[in-house]
Amino acid sequence: MIVDGNKSDAKHRQLPISNHPSILAFWGLTSSTWIVLWAVLGAITVLLVVLLRTRWSGARPLRKCAILSLWVHVLLAFAATTVRIMSGAPELGSDQPIRVTVRTFVEEASPEEPKEKISPVQKQPTEAAMVVSKPEPQAPREPEPPETAPEVAAPEKPEEILEQVVEAETKPKPTEPAPPLEAPSLLATPLPKQVAETQPPSETTAETLPNDLDSVAKDSEAEDSAAKEIEKAKEERQTQIAETESATKPPSPAEPTPPTIYNDRFAKNRDQLAERRGGSPQTERAVRAALGWLASAQSRNGGWDASKFGAGKEEIVLKQNRNGAGANADTGITGLAILAFLGSGNTQLAGPYAREVANGLEYLRQHQRADGALYGKAQLFAQMYCHSMATFAVCEAYAITGDVRLEPMARAAVRYGLSMQHPTDGGWRYRRGHTGDTSQLGWQLMALKSAQLAGIEIPQVTWTRIDRFLRRVRRGSAGGLASYRPDGPPSRTMTAEALFCRHLLRSSEANPFGQTLTDQASIFEALDSISEKLPSTSRRNLYYWYYANLALHYGQNQSDEAEAAWQDWNHALTTTLLATQTDNGSWSETTVWGGYGGRVYTTALSAMCLEVYYRYSPAEGPSEVAGRKGWHAVHR
Numbered sequence: 303m304i305v306d307g308n309k310s311d312a313k314h315r316q317l318p319i320s321n322h323p324s325i326l327a328f329w330g331l332t333s334s335t336w337i338v339l340w341a342v343l344g345a346i347t348v349l350l351v352v353l354l355r356t357r358w359s360g361a362r363p364l365r366k367c368a369i370l371s372l373w374v375h376v377l378l379a380f381a382a383t384t385v386r387i388m389s390g391a392p393e394l395g396s397d398q399p400i401r402v403t404v405r406t407f408v409e410e411a412s413p414e415e416p417k418e419k420i421s422p423v424q425k426q427p428t429e430a431a432m433v434v435s436k437p438e439p440q441a442p443r444e445p446e447p448p449e450t451a452p453e454v455a456a457p458e459k460p461e462e463i464l465e466q467v468v469e470a471e472t473k474p475k476p477t478e479p480a481p482p483l484e485a486p487s488l489l490a491t492p493l494p495k496q497v498a499e500t501q502p503p504s505e506t507t508a509e510t511l512p513n514d515l516d517s518v519a520k521d522s523e524a525e526d527s528a529a530k531e532i533e534k535a536k537e538e539r540q541t542q543i544a545e546t547e548s549a550t551k552p553p554s555p556a557e558p559t560p561p562t563i564y565n566d567r568f569a570k571n572r573d574q575l576a577e578r579r580g581g582s583p584q585t586e587r588a589v590r591a592a593l594g595w596l597a598s599a600q601s602r603n604g605g606w607d608a609s610k611f612g613a614g615k616e617e618i619v620l621k622q623n624r625n626g627a628g629a630n631a632d633t634g635i636t637g638l639a640i641l642a643f644l645g646s647g648n649t650q651l652a653g654p655y656a657r658e659v660a661n662g663l664e665y666l667r668q669h670q671r672a673d674g675a676l677y678g679k680a681q682l683f684a685q686m687y688c689h690s691m692a693t694f695a696v697c698e699a700y701a702i703t704g705d706v707r708l709e710p711m712a713r714a715a716v717r718y719g720l721s722m723q724h725p726t727d728g729g730w731r732y733r734r735g736h737t738g739d740t741s742q743l744g745w746q747l748m749a750l751k752s753a754q755l756a757g758i759e760i761p762q763v764t765w766t767r768i769d770r771f772l773r774r775v776r777r778g779s780a781g782g783l784a785s786y787r788p789d790g791p792p793s794r795t796m797t798a799e800a801l802f803c804r805h806l807l808r809s810s811e812a813n814p815f816g817q818t819l820t821d822q823a824s825i826f827e828a829l830d831s832i833s834e835k836l837p838s839t840s841r842r843n844l845y846y847w848y849y850a851n852l853a854l855h856y857g858q859n860q861s862d863e864a865e866a867a868w869q870d871w872n873h874a875l876t877t878t879l880l881a882t883q884t885d886n887g888s889w890s891e892t893t894v895w896g897g898y899g900g901r902v903y904t905t906a907l908s909a910m911c912l913e914v915y916y917r918y919s920p921a922e923g924p925s926e927v928a929g930r931k932g933w934h935a936v937h938r
Contacts (some may be wrong), residue, residue, distance in 0.1 A: 343377060373499040387443065411599030433741075472558060560702045561755045566916035567647040567702075580872040584880055587911045589646055591887030592909040595657050596639050599902060606902045608635040612891040613900030627683035628898035632668055633676050634688030635899065636662050637695035638906035644695070645913040649703050664701060666692050667711050667770060674714030682732050684898070686722065690730075690745035693719055697749055701756035716753045719746055726768030726772075727788075738789050740775050743768065744799040751806050769807060772800060782827025795829055795843065798850035801828045805856055825860065828853075829867045836874040841881060843894040844907040849873060851911045879908050 350373060356368075566575055573586055601607050601861060613628040613635065640662045642692050645654045650660035667679045677685040678693035693715040700708040722734050723746075730746045754760050777792035784800030785792050819821040826832010850871065858868035883889055889904040891897060896904050910917065 339380075343380065347373070349436050420724055427532070434490060474547070534892055549598075557688055560704070563755065563918050564702050566919040567645065569916065572916050579915040579920075580869070580876075581912070581915040585876055585915075588880055588883055588887075589633060589909050589912050591883065591888075592912075593643060593646060593655060593701065593887075593907050595649075595887035596642060596902065596905060596909070597655055600639070600658055600661065604661035604663075605632050605636040605669075606639050606662075608632050608902065611901040612896075613898060613903065615891075615897035617897040626775070628682050630679040630681060631684040631688050632680075633666060633678035633897070634680065634684065634691040635902045635906075636665055637676075637688070637691035638691075638899075638910075640666075640695040641691075641698065642906040642909040642913070644698055644702065645910050645917040650699060651703050652707065659699065663696065663708065663711075666696060670711055670714065671718075674716075674718035675904040676715050676718075686730055686732055686742055687745060689715070689722075690719065690749050691740070694745065694749040697752035697756050697758070701752055704756075713755060713758060716750065716758055716760075719749060721763065722729050722759070723767060725767070728769075729773035737788070738771055740771075740784055740796045740797075740800055740803075741786060743771060744803055747803050747806050765807065768803075772803060772807070775800060776824075778824070778827050778831075779822035780821065782824035782829075783831055784828075792831075795846040795849070797828050797831050797852050798846060801832075801857070802849050802853035805853065821860065825857070826863060829857075833867050833870060836871060837878040838874065839878055841894065842878070842882065842892075842896075844889075844904055844911075848907045848911055851875060851914050855914050856918070859920065875911060879912060883908070 306357075318775040350370065380602065403847075566572065569575055573583070576586060577583070584787075596606075599606060599611060602608075608631045609629045613631060615628075640659055643653070643659050643662075647653055648655040648659055650656060650663055653659070664678055670676050674684075675689055676696070677688040680688040693712075696708060696712050696715060699705070700712045719730075722730055724730070724738055730742040732736050750760050750764065771788075774788040775785045775796070777785050782797070782801075783792035784796040786796050832854065835846075837847050854864070854868040854871050858865045879889075887905075888901050888906045891899070891901045891904050893904055
């Protein structure tokens with residue numbers, strides 16, 4: 303289509319441009335009405351921007367994108383219907399209004415003039431030219447001569463063409479910037495290695511150049527021989543370039559190596575390791591069944607709904623009403639489920655349950671508060687438990703994989719946990735400023751130890767305070783027992799947890815208080831207390847079993863008495879867990895504390911108890927306690 307002032311070659315019509323005095327007269331509305339409407343639209347836009355700084359910013363990304371996209375389309379549609387583009391200066395001075403003549407070519411020639419050839423370019427609307435002028439008579443235009451194909455230049459000499467190929471190959475290729483590592487979704491963001499693998503190749507590569515040269519050299523036999531020489535020279539040149547690049551290319555940075563304490567989770571002979579250390583094919587089948595059930599219980603949002611599986615039932619354990627704590631403990635329960643998957647060698651990057659782990663970590667990321675807290679909607683009694691369990695999972699996943707996308711979340715969670723430690727008491731409880739209890743301290747210490755293994759620096763004063771608290775809760779004639787609070791009586795569950803905490807504290811090279819495990823009398827006192835209450839189906843307490851299992855397993859190398867205590871414990875625990883596992887792979891929540899945590903809680907803890915043989919690689923060799931080496935050997 304061509305628009306100009308010529309009327310002699312085709313059908314035409316004249317379209318006068320509208321000469322409205324103002325766009326505000328459109329649709330018959332007054333100027334003040336339009337101002338009010340635009341003000342309302344502006345106010346709503348400002349409101350949406352303000353909402354992005356409030357709680358609404360935590361909404362699902364797809365929901366926010368849909369709302370904002372819809373509103374932008376409304377603004378664009380409103381602007382399109384109210385704003386008009388005008389040209390010229392109608393009714394000003396002596397000039398007449400500008401008119402546009404539109405001429406449309408047709409295939410059939412009119413009776414008055416012969417049919418002329420129309421070039422394909424003229425038939426395409428996208429190639430139309432527009433000429434705006436005053437209607438003045440013009441002479442008919444002569445038909446333009448048809449375009450002729452450009453002559454094919456004679457082929458250059460092979461040496462000259464080779465120089466062009468070499469020059470094109472040696473030019474630096476444009477590279478696209480890699481996407482940022484932090485993104486709204488862990489699944490949507492590839493790691494640096496994946497970015498390099500999935501990035502499309504550049505279109506301006508040297509391989510596309512010979513194709514163009516080959517097309518030039520196909521018109522004669524001389525050109526064919528030249529093309530063969532060019533291909534041969536190109537292959538030789540590419541070989542030289544590859545050799546040069548391989549010789550001068552700097553070595554790629556090594557992938558992060560996880561701490562050696564996690565190595566056994568990924569060992570090829572893991573089943574044999576488990577069996578040699580006290581496990582069996584039956585325990586491994588039980589772990590696989592438990593992980594299968596946990597995967598099926600995961601919610602679509604990536605987390606685990608605690609109340610959906612029996613959490614939040616008030617059972618007045620230890621004669622205290624906790625108001626159904628655990629009903630909203632979804633972040634803590636999600637952390638335990640992730641830990642169960644990690645304990646069996648699954649991460650967010652690899653393993654049969656990589657997607658479940660990644661979705662769970664993404665759920666925790668979306669529910670992390672601005673101050674780093676990960677307790678979600680948990681109530682008072684469950685808040686710090688949820689935060690420490692979720693932090694434990696995030697830091698362990700970060701330590702194992704070195705996935706930099708987890709670093710901001712891990713560091714923020716650790717900062718919040720450190721801020722909640724009592725400055726003089728050294729423990730943690732329900733609120734900042736509360737003096738601590740041993741139960742809270744165990745989960746916090748495991749989270750901080752995992753953070754330290756991930757390369758996150760923990761202040762020296764933190765370990766000093768923890769040691770101070772553990773000393774304050776020591777009970778018994780030899781100090782091997784432990785109480786829930788510094789002013790309370792000894793408890794078998796707290797004794798097991800405190801013994802494991804002392805192992806963990808000893809593993810920190812920054813901790814100067816290694817003498818806590820040098821007193822064999824206190825260790826034997828703790829072992830005797832734990833051995834008096836072996837696991838059985840009569841009264842199941844998975845919280846107690848979890849800590850006692852860790853403490854005895856990693857203390858078995860300290861003495862013959864410790865090894866004997868571990869053998870008796872392991873036999874009783876595996877027998878009880880295998881006998882009480884249900885057909886679907888889970889464990890019932892009808893246990894001590896199970897009413898608060900629900901079935902996901904009991905299943906995750908049971909699975910981790912059966913993963914103890916390879917969950918953390920035991921140290922080999924003599925310790926300072928009884929001629930063998932303790933957890934202080936853990937290193938990166």
